[in-house]
Amino acid sequence: MTEARFAAQVPMRWSDLDDYGHLNNARAVTLLEEARIAFLWTAKAESAGTSFRGGLLVAGLNVEYRHQVNYRTGRTLRVAMAIDEVRAASFRILYDVHDGPDAEDRVAIRAWTRMALFDMDAQRPRRLSAAEKDYLAGFAEATG
Amino acid sequence: MTEARFAAQVPMRWSDLDDYGHLNNARAVTLLEEARIAFLWTAKAESAGTSFRGGLLVAGLNVEYRHQVNYRTGRTLRVAMAIDEVRAASFRILYDVHDGPDAEDRVAIRAWTRMALFDMDAQRPRRLSAAEKDYLAGFAEATG
Amino acid sequence: MTEARFAAQVPMRWSDLDDYGHLNNARAVTLLEEARIAFLWTAKAESAGTSFRGGLLVAGLNVEYRHQVNYRTGRTLRVAMAIDEVRAASFRILYDVHDGPDAEDRVAIRAWTRMALFDMDAQRPRRLSAAEKDYLAGFAEATG
Amino acid sequence: MTEARFAAQVPMRWSDLDDYGHLNNARAVTLLEEARIAFLWTAKAESAGTSFRGGLLVAGLNVEYRHQVNYRTGRTLRVAMAIDEVRAASFRILYDVHDGPDAEDRVAIRAWTRMALFDMDAQRPRRLSAAEKDYLAGFAEATG
Numbered sequence A, B, C, D: 001m002t003e004a005r006f007a008a009q010v011p012m013r014w015s016d017l018d019d020y021g022h023l024n025n026a027r028a029v030t031l032l033e034e035a036r037i038a039f040l041w042t043a044k045a046e047s048a049g050t051s052f053r054g055g056l057l058v059a060g061l062n063v064e065y066r067h068q069v070n071y072r073t074g075r076t077l078r079v080a081m082a083i084d085e086v087r088a089a090s091f092r093i094l095y096d097v098h099d100g101p102d103a104e105d106r107v108a109i110r111a112w113t114r115m116a117l118f119d120m121d122a123q124r125p126r127r128l129s130a131a132e133k134d135y136l137a138g139f140a141e142a143t144g
Helices: A025-040 A043-047 A130-137 B025-040 B043-047 B130-137 C025-040 C043-047 C130-137 D025-040 D043-047 D130-137
Strands: A006-011 A056-065 A076-084 A090-098 A107-119 B006-011 B056-065 B076-084 B090-098 B107-119 C006-011 C056-065 C076-084 C090-098 C107-119 D006-011 D056-065 D076-084 D090-098 D107-119
Touching (some): A006 A025, A025 A090, A025 A107, A025 B025, B025 B076, C025 C056, C025 C076, C025 D025, D025 D056, D025 D107
Antiparallel strands (some): A056 A107, A056 B056, A076 A090, B006 B076, B056 B107, C006 C076, C056 C107, C076 C090, C090 C107, D056 D107
């Protein structure tokens, strides 16, 4: 990923482990959710004119589980995120989930989610505003 | 999907809803997990010589969330499954998650998981046995 | 408990197990939630004039974990429930969680929850209606 | 509580909210679990000769839900803990869960858990060691 990525620290819970003794595959998806909330539901994002909190649905999800993640008391996982495929009413978030708090910890999980904007009050999809597109552009994944 | 698919009935829980009032995207992944356990960790599968219960890891996951899923007391969701891409040490499960118990209920979620065989005692990947390949072949997705 | 109790069948999920290999203590509380929903959020209860679904909060909880609960594919747990301590705006539900689907399966968990009626629209507590008191009386725990 | 209490900072997750829009009652029990892990599964506790990590089961649980807990991005909840009722093979943890990170934030949940020592390898209960009793004594709740 580029330097434009946003990095969140996401704490694991002991009960995220399953009977195999590793981070459960579905709980990993909950960690992605926590990471993007730390990224997009912030005062900084809102003061830039975004309103992602009001309704940001997961329309698609892809996860590559590369290494099993174990538990250590108090450990957080670093989740680095970037943005691509910004469309009229959706965009993708790319995630690198590190096996620990540091950028040097190996990437155990690589994922993306396609996010669809949704107006929860009107119960219908909505378009990205210009302010939202600008905000996301600051985290654009350089590709090519 | 073909007629070879296996259909599980998976109960939703009220706490699978999130603050948006719909089935949470990560809880949907837990429902996939329950569905494949009902498919592959059965006495029938084990008497056919399979031992998936001993260690079947999710190596990859793809989910397309087509429609939001609401809650009704006591409702189960039908999850129809088939198999493709059987390799030496992995295979894919395809899932159609219906928005209710019946084959006529609309498909709200479409997904696949790539499953890797893992020997939990030895803590290393293992190959599919001939018996396991035979068993999976009975649920092969016809493609062509 | 008396014969007046209501019995629900609550399915365990594999991910309800924790790293100790048993039903996690907090997931057991989720199973209590599912059991009381099956008890009180039903068409039968609603046709009797109750509206518990609109807002029934847990004000207090007590759980006695007597035996560890293990997992078997497809197993449901029988949860027998009764009512006591009906007050103006609250009541208690008593739970016996059996280690399997049958009344003969041993009681692994014994619990109660104190439920408070809450008007979610008005965001304030409310009183039990006469119809609700009548309905609950049909499941009264005989004490004395 | 006395000054001997241990305070943990426990992060809420967005998916801890249920369809009522508040911290779910069972997820609150997961937060208690995270708090006591931060308290007792530490390098400091282990260097004092304790081995709680190896098997500490919840034998009993009591929760008083005083106020509903809402969600704010990035907020942690302060959980202050103390110890009482130390017996041969069990003890109680008392919990005050504050509605925010600070000691001044109001106590929204008050709880206790009775913890039983268990030898997971031998699969049987075990007694507290002298070192463990000493360690717990440092967090004793003054009563009387």
